[in-house]
Amino acid sequence: MSLNAPPPDAPLARHQILLALVIGQICLHAAMAGLRMALPLMLLRQGGLGWLGGEVAAGLLLGLFSMVPVVTAVRAGRWTDRRGYHRPVRSAVVIVVAAGLVAVPAAAWSLLWPEVGSLDGSPVATPVASQGGLGLVQLLLLGLAASLAGTGSNLGLIAIQRSAGRLASHGRDVASSGATDRDEATRSELKKVFSWLGIAPSLSNVIGPMLAGFLIDAIGFPGACAAMALLPLGTLLCAARVPVGLAPGSQTASTKASATAAASAGQRAVAPRQGVLALLALPGVGGILLANWFFSTAWDLHTFLIPLMGHQNGLSASAIGTVLGVFALAVTAIRLLVPLLAERLTERHVMSGAMLVIGAVFLVYPWATTLGTMVVCALVLGLAQGIVQPMILSTLHQLAPPDQQGEVIALRSAVINLSSAVLPLVFGLLGGALGPALLFRAMAVLLWVGAWLPQRLAPHRPSA
Incomplete structure (x- = not known):
């Protein structure tokens, strides 16, 4: 069909x-x-x-x-x-x-x-x-x-x-x-x-x-x-x-032009496929995947700690659900707006800025003890988290060789799934011992330190 x-x-x-x-x-x-x-x-x-x-x-x-x-x-x-x-x-x-x-x-x-x-x-x-x-x-x-x-x-x-x-x-x-x-x-x-x-x-x-x-x-x-x-x-x-x-094998105009130029120069038109380690060693790929892990960890930490904080602050189940719902709505809303702003957004600046914003929200989150303040924090956090995924996928698609774009997307998926499987247990152990406030602040510092990773990308990098 x-x-x-x-x-x-x-x-x-x-x-x-x-x-x-x-x-x-x-x-x-x-x-x-x-x-x-x-x-x-x-x-x-x-x-x-x-x-x-x-x-x-x-x-x-x-x-x-x-x-x-x-x-x-x-x-x-x-x-x-x-x-x-x-x-x-x-x-x-x-x-x-x-x-x-x-x-x-x-x-x-x-x-x-x-x-x-x-x-x-x-x-x-x-x-x-x-x-x-x-x-x-x-x-x-x-x-x-x-x-x-x-x-x-x-x-x-x-x-x-x-x-x-x-x-x-x-x-x-x-x-x-x-x-x-x-x-x-x-x-x-x-x-x-x-x-x-x-x-x-x-x-x-x-x-x-x-x-x-x-x-x-x-x-x-x-x-x-x-x-x-x-x-x-x-x-x-x-x-x-x-x-x-x-499907693979369908070449775009730029790919065809590169292949033709290489053939006329007597070079190999297709480079040998690289392994996972070589793919991670490509300029920018490892850094972007590490930044992606920071964002994924921050997302999971927020999802884990909000019910705990809400319970400690005496919020009802519906109020806690409202906070998480506002976060999800903010993520969706910003992704609806990105297509209108795409030409004005630079991936590396957006990712670094989002890290700084999320870190700032995590720093003040422990003082958000009412439903209204928690909703405001969730709203800002959702906007920052929601704008990141299109930037990461766009950057990885440009950095990876054309015949390994699926593989680099798979590496990103593996990072996210590993975090989702392991981190809730880690958060549970640390949260009981240290409390939500210290976890939020530690994550804020980690995000601020990691904000330099996207800045290492070249301002303009071709996709093929």
């Missing part, structure tokens, strides 16, 4: 393709987010797995959503560099659908064996451990579902982000005449494209959990898991609007 899609150099078609990429990522990521909310909640209501308490079992399950993609990310990135968009995205859909289907019998455990546990919130009649292998089988099914959901959504995200970057580069290569104008136009378009694409995870993290929650209350956990298995099918429909021309 994608062979019938319009060529990517038509302006209207390019917007349609970008919309297809955004909606496709929403469908895929929302399914994972829904399962990520439903499966730990099911374990908590079930009372754990007998020999594993509900909180411990839920925590381990949440970790699998992030840890397995850390292991598979680089290979996924290399595969997308070789295969482009369609085959990896179709595989991602199959994997996430399989995750939902595997979760159905695990969620129906109490219906198949009522004595094992209850999913309606009532006390568990008989500990799962007393059922011998039944509890272990359920644990394996849930772990497999979490691993598949995390792996599939991460594979799809890498393929979609890589294709979005190539869409921006392709269109501007055709439209621009001079090399300098082409590079400037490509940088601007990359920021616009990645800003629009950055809205997808924000919406997915709302749509998936909300839909799963409504379905759990209406038809139970098995039905909710089955519905999550259907969501990724929307990604297949969207793939019909993405042309095969974004």
